[in-house]
Amino acid sequence: MSVRVGVVVFPGSNCEQDTTWGLRLAGAEPVDLWHESPDLGGVAAVILPGGFAYGDYLRAGAIARFSPVMRAVAAFAEEGGLVLGICNGFQVLAEAGLVPGALLRNRGLRFVCREVTLVPERLDTPFTRLIGAGRTLRMPVAHGEGCYYAGAPELDALEREGGVLFRYATADGRPACTPDDPANPNGSLHGIAGVVNAAGNVAGLMPHPERAVEALLGSDDGLLVLRSLVDAAAAGAAAGGPAVVTTGGSR
């Protein structure tokens, strides 16, 4: 029987059904987790989906992180449970301090929706384990506040300790490490598109893997991310501390 993966539904979430659809294609049994539910119903992993929780009013994710379910998510993460935040879910995780850094308004000050290329910086995490070496992923971004920021010391630590999960890249796979690189859609520092916490069990990314799960819609690269999570959850993968980053990207 397939592994149960929770999908948190905040008021204003709008990618929960897409995520559910993607998880089914990835072989999991999705379980909706209402924002008011005090527990996670014994799921093996949790996804915080995209959308505009509480309208993204004030700051994206600022209000949502106080939802009752987030206490359960934090406890789950504390015990090493696998948590993935996608787009708005990433913003909520950052506001909750479950992943390092913050997501600022896009430098261009406009919402940006386009397909991007990602280079994975880690292939040994529960979120990337099925991505073959040397592979880039194509999937869409769609956000207004996706500019990754962390203070200089935090950023160095992040790079040093392998906290960078994905970087934006040009179509031919060159990481877009500077904020003004045309392949960097929002001005993120170091071209960071996704990060993983020090324990290696909580990750957030701005691009939408759940929107890239069928060739008919342009790409199924996102399945690699979802399958990795499902696979790791099934294996009950013990989330060990991240190994030192090997693959390129950091200048």
Added chain:
Amino acid sequence: MNVPDVPLHRALGLADEELAAIEVKLGRAPNDVELAMFSVMWSEHCSYKSSRPLLATLPTTGPDVVAGPGENAGVQRIGDGLAVAFKMESHNHPSAVEPYQGAATGVGGILRDIFAMGARPIAVLDALRFGDPSDARTRHLVDGVVGGVGGYGNCVGVPTVGGELVFDPSYQGNPLVNVMAIGILREDRVMRAAAPGPGNLVVLYGSATGRDGIGGASVLASATFGDQDPSKRPAVQVGDPFAEKLLIEATLEIIDRGLAEGVQDLGAAGITCGVCETADRAGTGILVDLDAIPRREPGMAPFEVLISESQERMVAIITPDRLPAIEEVCARWGLPCAVIGRVTADGDIAIVEGGLDPDGRPRAGSREIARVPARALASEAIIFERLATPPARRGSTTAGSGTGVAVAGTVAAAAGSLPGRGMDPGAVLLALLGGPNLSSRRWVFEQYDQHVQTNTVAGPGRGAAVLRIKGTRRALVATTDCDQAVSSLDPYLGAALSVAEATRNVSVTGARPLGVTNCLNFGDPTRPEAFWALSEAVRGLGDACRALGIPVTGGNVSLYNEAPGSAIAPTPEIGVVGLADDVEQLVGPAFTADDAAVLLAGAAGPGLGGSAYAALAGVDADDDPPSLDLDREVALQAFLRSAIAAGHVPAAQDVSRGGLAVVLAEMAIWGGRGGSFRVPVAGSPAVALFGESPSRAILEARPGAVPALRSLAAEHAVPIVAIGRTGGERLLVELAGEGATGAAEERGAGVADAVDVALDELRHAWEHGLPRALGAEG
């Protein structure tokens, strides 16, 4: 809002004869509250008092029509027990005043029309028209409107998958913001906006009521925009997409669980419109408990509460036993809800201050502050037979069937007047492709979420949008179109051409057009020329739809689109939804292979009037637009669908704005491969390359499929010629035929023999044209 010395009814935008009609219907003089209710319901926007007789002439029926005009949105069957709901609406005046909020609330309003039917909104298309893109105010408007469409649509989680952005001087003082929304529902779940069953409860849920857009429906939409009278200045409505998202989920749950007898969105004219339209549709009345309506602000006058246009509100008509379930759903979604009235048998809308008792009878000491027959406000609102007079300048062509060449621009007319500018056809092509109207719209649609809900097979940017329907093999194909340039020369032809192009855009993907929605943007109907343009457009719309065999299932009329001293070009915006049984069989417009045969289906007629080339190079004012033969259009579209279904055609694109040269360039740019072509020239090379005569398409043939395509074309009596092959890094177009011989001057048009441009040059012009025009590059 009552200006000294001006009688209240006039201050509210009601003419003296309208007041007289109201007194006849009531058998007495209305009090101020009743007058306010009439003023909003008898506005052009809500009553269609000028356009209703015209709209009655449109074809609205068809085998798969589940709901047509008169409901919040048209609904048509699409198989597998499913149906599609779609509708287009304008938010022109609010967007001119406050572009971001005007466009945002426009999206919110049309979405409510869709989910009020019980359909989950799956897509938005935005048709936008502005003046000079280099003008600072235009840039401010474009920025705000695009921001507002995205800001709202992105947040509620409905993808924006198509639309238009057109710049034309006639919109300088009066931009157009038309928004179309599409939803999917189970056929057996279609909800009506009616209030049946005396004794049933009227529940208002969603946002609380404030002083938003007071008088908007009458004042905002019926006063010529730009009027300085402060009493006609709108109160800006602010949209809350977060509240709308909750409203969508709550409403769909209420309808899906069968908890409501009727559901209506509150838009123009607010609660007044909501109660009188639902009661009128059911032949009932409603007793409104004014005190029960949740307020956002203290001290609101009764009339303010009744006509407020506060956004993100709905009413549901329910049997009393459903109330606990409704309250539970609203509470879960964090939406306030209140029982604000009872359905009655007397057919009146009665407003009571002081509360109702548990059985819905006015409490002791309460008082009735208004009582009006529901139909007097709604279906029996006043109707005006407006005067229609064609402008002296030119008459109307008849784009009827048969020869179709009713008024054909003569080659001489075109040739004689073409300026030396644009001598080099390659340069003309680059200017067209890189111009504000034909260049890539990426700058706009990258600000829209195009993918949420994961159905977008083809998003904005390359012809019609394609949305797969989860759980089936089917797909919906949607587009909006309007030829305002030809409409301003000939509103009948312009409307017919707009329908032809919109449906062609659907057929050229391989899908079958299902139905038409529309938004008629015109000027002051009390001006005989403006009303003539409107009636001609409706005639053209009806004729085209009858010829193509598709119903008009809904739409919207926006009049008084005039800034002081300038009327917009007549703009009959057309929205079409099509259906494909197998999404895998649909084709796109990008060349798919090298060395593939390319064919031109359909025959070109003369005439450059209203073309993009004419706007660029200028033509004689008397040069007519190309004529439309609806029989040929029908034949071409049937041929396209069967050719694609047979698998002969991996790529196809219809010939429209910019003509043949621009289509070939687009197919090449998108396909990442050029091509070499020889185009037959009957008369003027300018007409051959850049003419926009309709009912034509370019097809890429599968290897070996050319003979099959020729015989299929013959079966449909569609002329077809092979014009060249794909491949290479350049676009080469040579002109063949007697029109191509002799000196350029004799040929007229000042067009030399060939287009020969590098693909990269074309791509660069096409990609940078819009941001450059808007000064947004960098």
Added chain:
Amino acid sequence: MSTLDAAPTASFRFAVNVTPKEGILDPQGRAVEQSLPHLGVTGIDHVRVGRRVELSVAAADLAAARALVERLAGDLLSNPLIEQFEVEALAGASSATSGPR
């Protein structure tokens, strides 16, 4: 819901001014600066765009009210990683701000 421990005796109005921390990129501020020349305005710089939240608090006294607002400002209204805030007591229980005209 009302708090049991303190019976509110008065209502106090505050503003919380949230601004981007020094050194944090502020694209909105930059956008404002860049648009100034078009308005023919010169001599303006160091533009920072932040948030202003005004609210009314029912509490026993000003100190208790301010304490609550400070907490809210730090937890919800600002993100300490990127923003700084300042709490401002406003005159009276109703908004003290109003346009000049």
Added chain:
Amino acid sequence: MSTLDAAPTASFRFAVNVTPKEGILDPQGRAVEQSLPHLGVTGIDHVRVGRRVELSVAAADLAAARALVERLAGDLLSNPLIEQFEVEALAGASSATSGPR
């Protein structure tokens, strides 16, 4: 470009507080209010969320500086249809706001 008529002698720092007009819907303020129970906070209402823009002006004197800021506030920093603003002179030429920590 620099203004010729007045040789700036000093730099003044201002804040422009932009808030939604009375009666205009403030979705952000409403969302904040609705979320307070989740933080276990009660007794807070009339939340209005606006913008705060801080800027430095080089001008001959405070009056001239304020005049310029008032103009800017009306033309560029606020939308008079739905927002009201208030100009606040800040101490010194540099930002007077700073977080409590």
